[in-house]
Structure formats: structure tokens, C-alpha cells
Amino acid sequence: MSEAPLLQVRELTRDFGGLRAVDHVSFDVRPGEIRAIIGPNGAGKTTLIRMVNGLLPPTSGQIVFGHKEIVRLGPAARCREGIASTYQVPQLFAAMTCEENVIVGAHRHFRSGLVSACLFLPGVSREEARRLEKARAVLDFLGLGDKALDLASNLTAGQQRLLEMGRAMASEPRLLLLDEPAAGLNSAEREWLAQTILRIRDRGMTIGLIEHDMGNVMRIADSVLVLDFGQAIADGTPSQVQQDQRVIEAYLGVETNGASSPGR
Amino acid sequence: MRQKLVRPRYLGLVLLALLWFLLPIYYPSGYVVSTAVLMGIYAIIALGYNIVMGNTGIYSFGHAAFFGVGGYTVAILTVNHGVDPWLAFAIAPFMAALAGLLVGLTSIRLSHFHLAMATIAFNVILTNLNFNWIGLFGSESGIGPMGKLSIAGLRLETDFRYFYLTWTFVVIVLWVTQNLVRSHLGRAMAAVREDEVAASTSGVNVVGIKLMAFVVSAFLAGVAGALLAFYMPYVGPRPFTVGLSIMLFVMVCIGGQGNAWGSLLGAALLTVLPEFLRTVAGFPAIPQEIRMVLSNPSYHLVVYGLLLIVFLTYLPQGLVGIRLRWWRRLIQRQPAAAAQPAESHV
Incomplete structure (x- = not known):
């Protein structure tokens, strides 16, 4: 825990016109961990990852990788710093x-x-x-x-x-960002994928894993950041996050008063 | 098993090249050899243009301008300033590359369509300066008379000798471009062509690689321009118009985009095509109207256009595509399920 974080994201914000896709999100990624970022569809996960790998300039905020401020670097330069990524499709x-x-x-x-x-x-x-x-x-x-x-x-x-x-x-790379790697895979393939991600981590790579679906992530992630409507609503170990009231609401669409909303 | 020294497919190629290099002995001068010289010069530009268009996927329509920069550099330096011919020959590609860098810096970030427009504009401006702006670069009639190159006291003034100079350069350029395409830089170019976003997050500096492709091909166009300049009695604007830029596009398309042999083939075919059409027009069975079209060079663009449509529709991989398809069918493993291992992951 005392180890310096590999990636520090501070107050990262991105607006699309009037829509705030990512709203003052801060989190750390420690070296050697599998760091999951989860959230319902449209929570801003992909926007966030695109700001980290350099494809999308943030509206405001800082990104420190290693000990270097990288927010002004383009995607190729960030790859040379040691960030690699895959895409949803x-x-x-x-x-x-x-x-x-x-x-x-x-x-x-x-x-x-x-x-x-x-x-x-x-x-x-x-x-x-x-x-x-x-x-x-x-x-x-x-x-x-x-x-x-x-x-x-x-x-x-x-x-x-x-x-x-x-x-x-x-x-x-020092940091491997995977954007919904399990999307479109069947359950056997998901299992194999989870094993592969663990094996990659064991080779010494730090992994940022973006997922829509909670299932597999909770088994392999070391820590989980939960996004909803562009905001970080929870951050902790998988078990902590799973018990968080706001996370349950975000995923199950349960209102605080107990009434369910079918929309989300 | 004993390994063969030369693989059969290369053996055929080597034999073909040897035969080709014997050509001037059968036709020491005259039409055949001079066509072969032009063919070689076009082949060099086409090989360079293929790097930009075929490998990197940038559709530039101003490449004849770099060809012109090469030619004019040689003419101005030798005729107006008395520079040594070989020195001028060596400077020309660098001037063309510089022009490529300047055009690239201004237009490389544009989208496909806009880049095509910008490069056409550049080509038109540069040739029109020479056509109409009397006084700048010797007007329409050109700069001359051009001197000749010589090697060890041997003046390269006959088609026979010039053929060997030109085709030596073709072989060198072929080798260099193949090396480049197969290197990590060539792969980066292909990656940019396939997917710019994925290339950039894979550490490829997209703008840098595009610029590199542009500058390298402008350099090669400069080599071709210098070769043309010493072949002609005068260097004027005629060979460097947008028409040639479009012809280069057709050459690479019908030969096979991204394939050096295809570019060679395309250059060879389009150099011979006007002759072929003229011969066809000579047949008595050809009706008068069609004969008019076939024998008039200004109608040849119609034929190029038709060729382009046919190839882009039915053979987008060009002539080499035919061979590749046949080759792949030969070597590719059967896609049958039996070939798959019993247990397959993902």
C-alpha cells in the first residue's frame, strides 16, 4: 500500500457540448494490480479510458503516469511512456x-x-x-x-x-488498459479470458480493466472503481464495492426509497 | 532434404530481368529502347508513389510536381549555373524531398478528400507557373539545351546507354522500397493505412509516419525527374502536369496497391498502352470513329478512366491480385473443421 501509484488521475473532467461525460473523477492505480473500472452503460468508462490513453483530451484535470504529467501527450507518446490499450470493438x-x-x-x-x-x-x-x-x-x-x-x-x-x-x-507496457474485453464472449471464453488476464498480471503488468458486467470482474480485480453518470460513486475492494448501497442502486435501478425504476 | 539455392519463383524473375537487360542489344536505338527508358523512369515514380498511396493509404494527386522539382533542379543548376551534372543529379532528389516535406507539412493532417484537393492544387500551381509565367523557369519551351551525364568518360547520350543507367536505378529503387516496406517503418505505414487510431495507441506517430512516406516518395520522384531531365533536350513543364499524377494513380491501382511488383507492372503497361492503342487503331476492321479515339492521345484518358473503373470494381487488388489469389489458394490450409484441434481456446 505504501508503494507509489503507477497512475494518478486527479479531478478528470470531460464535457461533450452540454453533457458532462466524466465529472471530476480521481483514482490511483498501484503497480501490479488489476484495477477494474465498472459502471452501467453510459457511465463514462470509455471516455475515461480514452483520456488516459491519449485519444481524447480532457476538459480539465491531471494525469500523472510514473512521475510524469502526461495530460498533454498524444496517444503515441503515451504508448512510448508505457500505456497500451485495447478497444471495445x-x-x-x-x-x-x-x-x-x-x-x-x-x-x-x-x-x-x-x-x-x-x-x-x-x-x-x-x-x-x-x-x-x-x-x-x-x-x-x-x-x-x-x-x-x-x-x-x-x-x-x-x-x-x-x-x-x-x-x-x-x-x-507498464499499464495495460482493456476496454470491455469480455463483451460478446460466451461463458467458456470469459473464463479463459479471466485466466489470461491473471497470467498477464503475473508477468508483472499492471492492468486497467473496464467492464460493464460485474460478474467476472469481482473475482479477478484487486480493486474496483465504480462510475455512474460520469461520477465516481465507489472505490475499494470488490467485496466493499459490492456491498455499497449506491452501487447496488446504480446497477439494479433501486431508488433510495425502495421503488424500482424500470428505465435503468 | 537438400535446400535449393534459388527458389523457383525467384529464378523466373531473375531470368526475366536478364532478358530485359538484353533488350537494348536487339534494339540498340529507336522507339523500343526509348519507350523502355521512359518506362523505367515512370517505374521509379510509381514505386515511390506506391509507398504513399498503396502502403500508407494517402491519396495524393500532386506527385508529378515532385517529379518536376527534380527535373527543374537539374536543368536550372546545370544550364543556368553550370553545376556539374552528377552533382546536380545528386541534389535533385533532396530538393524534391524538401518540396515533399513542405507540401506534407501543410496538407498531411487533412482528410483524404481534402488532401487530394490540396495536392492537385499544388501540382497545378507549380506547372502553371512554368507554362504561363514567362521568365520564371524558362517558360513553356523549357530550359536547355540539357547537357549529358557521363560515366568514366562515357557520355550517356544514346538510348542504349541511358537504358542501362535508368534500369540500374529501377533495380536500386525496387530494392530500397522493398527494404523500407518490410521494415518496422513500413509496417507502421501499413498500420496507419489500416487504422490510424489503433496505430497511434500502438506507439506509431501517425503524422510523422505519413510525412516520412510523403518525403521518401517525393525523393524518389526527384530521382526520376533528374533521370528524365538528362534524357531530354529541354526541360519544360509538359511532363509534370496533373495528368501524370492521375496516371500514377492509375498505374498503382491496376498494378496492385501496396505491391512494388504491381507498381512496376502498372508503370510498364501504361507506358506501352498508347502504343498498343495506336496499333489497334491501325487494324482495318476498326470503325473510323473508334480509330479516331484510339489514335488521339488526348482521348487516351478515356481509356485510363475505363481501366480504372473496371479495376476498382472487379479487381481492387490489381493485376498482382490475380496471382496472389491463386497463390493463396495453393498454400492456404483447408478451412475444414477437421483441421482444428479438438480443444480450442476462445
């Missing part, structure tokens, strides 16, 4: 092979420049071989080893999710 490089998809994830580790690449100087092929080997290892780790040379567009939906995680892992 996998965004793969469809016309490229699985192997190539994963190696693109390792882009930040390549050192050779334009001229040496064009002239194929000796260092280039060494670097390439090293990264290829690592990419293969990532694919094996995810059980996609036999798909290395298949086009990404030929994978099933579940495999595409895994491949996208592989691409993110290839950058060897």
Missing part, C-alpha cells in the same frame, strides 16, 4: 497477419532509422529477428501460435480480442 490491422499486428505493437522498441531500414543495414535484420521472436512468444502465450501467418480479418471475434491484447502486450 477490436481495432486490428485487418489486411495484416497476426504476427505483423503484434509486431506493430512493439513499434516503440525499434531503434533503426529510415536510412538503415532502406539500405537494410545489418542491425535492422537483427532487431527484426529479435522482435519477431518476441511476437511469436506473445502469440503462443495467448494460444494463437498457429494463427501467426493468418490475416487478422480471418480470426473469430474471440481470437481478434486476444490478438488485440497481444498487440498491446508487445509494447511491453
Whole structure:
């Protein structure tokens, strides 16, 4: 607990026109933990993650990663700092092979420049071989080893999710952000996914896990932040959060006076 | 099992290249070789343009302008300032790359459609300056007479010799572009083409990679421009109009976007096409009206347009797509369920 947080988000706010999608949200992510962010649809989870990985500039607030203020950095620069992410709907490089998809994830580790690449100087092929080997290892780790040379567009939906995680892992990030990785998977696939996320954590990566559904998250998360209407309504261990009155209301749509509202 | 030194598919290619390099011996001068020289020059620009359009997915329609910057740099330096021909030849690609950088800096952040418009505008401005603004860069008739390049005292003044210079450059450019495309930078370009958002969060500087593609291809267009300048007696604005920019687009499209061999093929076909059409027009069976269209170069754009429509509709992967499809069918594993392992995760 005394360890310095890897990611510190302070008073992060984002407005879309008159709508406040994320409202002064603050939280920490400690190194080595699985940090879940949950909330009903439209709670602002994806908006929040897009502000952390740099795709969306916040209206106000601070993000400190490591010991560095990163709020002004673009997505590529944040990846170079060590933040990698996946998307709700996998965004793969469809016309490229699985192997190539994963190696693109390792882009930040390549050192050779334009001229040496064009002239194929000796260092280039060494670097390439090293990264290829690592990419293969990532694919094996995810059980996609036999798909290395298949086009990404030929994978099933579940495999595409895994491949996208592989691409993110290839950058060897300090923080891996997963946006609803279980969406659209069946229960067996969800179980396998949960095991995989635990195995990734055991490799030393810190994981930010965004989920709509409480079920699996509660078993694997170390701590949970709950969002509702853009505000952080609870933050703690899974069991603490599950007993929180406001969380139960947000999820079950129970009003404080006990009457249920069918809308949410 | 004994490993073969040269894989059969490369053997065919090497033989073809050897035959090609023997061409000037059968036709030491005249129409065939001069067409082959032009083919080589177009091949170089097409290979460069393919990096921008095929690999990175940027639709620029002003590439002939960089070709022109290369040509004019050579002409101005050698004719007006008496610079050594080879030195001018070496400077030209860098001037073209600089022009590419400037155009890129102003337009690379635009969306597809707007970038296409901006690059067309750039091309039109640059060529029209030379057509109409008498005094700037030698007006419509051009700058000249151009000197000739020479290697070890051998003046490259015949088509025969120039053929070898040009095609040596084609081979070098082919090698360089293939190296680039297969490197991490080439993959980053492809990633940008496929999905800019995912590329950016994978650590690819999207604007930087696009600019790089733009500058590299402008550099190669500059090489081609320098080659053209020393091949012609005068350097005027005619070869560098938007018409050529569009022709480059057609070359890469019908050859196969993102494939270097496709670009070569496309450049070769479009260089020969006018000749082919003229020959077809010569057949007695061709009606008078069609003959008019086929033999008049200004109607050739109609043919390019038709080709483009046919290819984009039925063969979006271009001519190499035919081969790739056939190849894939040969090597791809059967998609039958039996091929799957009994236990499969996700």
C-alpha cells in the first residue's frame, strides 16, 4: 500500500457540448494490480479510458503516469511512456497477419532509422529477428501460435480480442488498459479470458480493466472503481464495492426509497 | 532434404530481368529502347508513389510536381549555373524531398478528400507557373539545351546507354522500397493505412509516419525527374502536369496497391498502352470513329478512366491480385473443421 501509484488521475473532467461525460473523477492505480473500472452503460468508462490513453483530451484535470504529467501527450507518446490499450470493438490491422499486428505493437522498441531500414543495414535484420521472436512468444502465450501467418480479418471475434491484447502486450507496457474485453464472449471464453488476464498480471503488468458486467470482474480485480453518470460513486475492494448501497442502486435501478425504476 | 539455392519463383524473375537487360542489344536505338527508358523512369515514380498511396493509404494527386522539382533542379543548376551534372543529379532528389516535406507539412493532417484537393492544387500551381509565367523557369519551351551525364568518360547520350543507367536505378529503387516496406517503418505505414487510431495507441506517430512516406516518395520522384531531365533536350513543364499524377494513380491501382511488383507492372503497361492503342487503331476492321479515339492521345484518358473503373470494381487488388489469389489458394490450409484441434481456446 505504501508503494507509489503507477497512475494518478486527479479531478478528470470531460464535457461533450452540454453533457458532462466524466465529472471530476480521481483514482490511483498501484503497480501490479488489476484495477477494474465498472459502471452501467453510459457511465463514462470509455471516455475515461480514452483520456488516459491519449485519444481524447480532457476538459480539465491531471494525469500523472510514473512521475510524469502526461495530460498533454498524444496517444503515441503515451504508448512510448508505457500505456497500451485495447478497444471495445477490436481495432486490428485487418489486411495484416497476426504476427505483423503484434509486431506493430512493439513499434516503440525499434531503434533503426529510415536510412538503415532502406539500405537494410545489418542491425535492422537483427532487431527484426529479435522482435519477431518476441511476437511469436506473445502469440503462443495467448494460444494463437498457429494463427501467426493468418490475416487478422480471418480470426473469430474471440481470437481478434486476444490478438488485440497481444498487440498491446508487445509494447511491453507498464499499464495495460482493456476496454470491455469480455463483451460478446460466451461463458467458456470469459473464463479463459479471466485466466489470461491473471497470467498477464503475473508477468508483472499492471492492468486497467473496464467492464460493464460485474460478474467476472469481482473475482479477478484487486480493486474496483465504480462510475455512474460520469461520477465516481465507489472505490475499494470488490467485496466493499459490492456491498455499497449506491452501487447496488446504480446497477439494479433501486431508488433510495425502495421503488424500482424500470428505465435503468 | 537438400535446400535449393534459388527458389523457383525467384529464378523466373531473375531470368526475366536478364532478358530485359538484353533488350537494348536487339534494339540498340529507336522507339523500343526509348519507350523502355521512359518506362523505367515512370517505374521509379510509381514505386515511390506506391509507398504513399498503396502502403500508407494517402491519396495524393500532386506527385508529378515532385517529379518536376527534380527535373527543374537539374536543368536550372546545370544550364543556368553550370553545376556539374552528377552533382546536380545528386541534389535533385533532396530538393524534391524538401518540396515533399513542405507540401506534407501543410496538407498531411487533412482528410483524404481534402488532401487530394490540396495536392492537385499544388501540382497545378507549380506547372502553371512554368507554362504561363514567362521568365520564371524558362517558360513553356523549357530550359536547355540539357547537357549529358557521363560515366568514366562515357557520355550517356544514346538510348542504349541511358537504358542501362535508368534500369540500374529501377533495380536500386525496387530494392530500397522493398527494404523500407518490410521494415518496422513500413509496417507502421501499413498500420496507419489500416487504422490510424489503433496505430497511434500502438506507439506509431501517425503524422510523422505519413510525412516520412510523403518525403521518401517525393525523393524518389526527384530521382526520376533528374533521370528524365538528362534524357531530354529541354526541360519544360509538359511532363509534370496533373495528368501524370492521375496516371500514377492509375498505374498503382491496376498494378496492385501496396505491391512494388504491381507498381512496376502498372508503370510498364501504361507506358506501352498508347502504343498498343495506336496499333489497334491501325487494324482495318476498326470503325473510323473508334480509330479516331484510339489514335488521339488526348482521348487516351478515356481509356485510363475505363481501366480504372473496371479495376476498382472487379479487381481492387490489381493485376498482382490475380496471382496472389491463386497463390493463396495453393498454400492456404483447408478451412475444414477437421483441421482444428479438438480443444480450442476462445
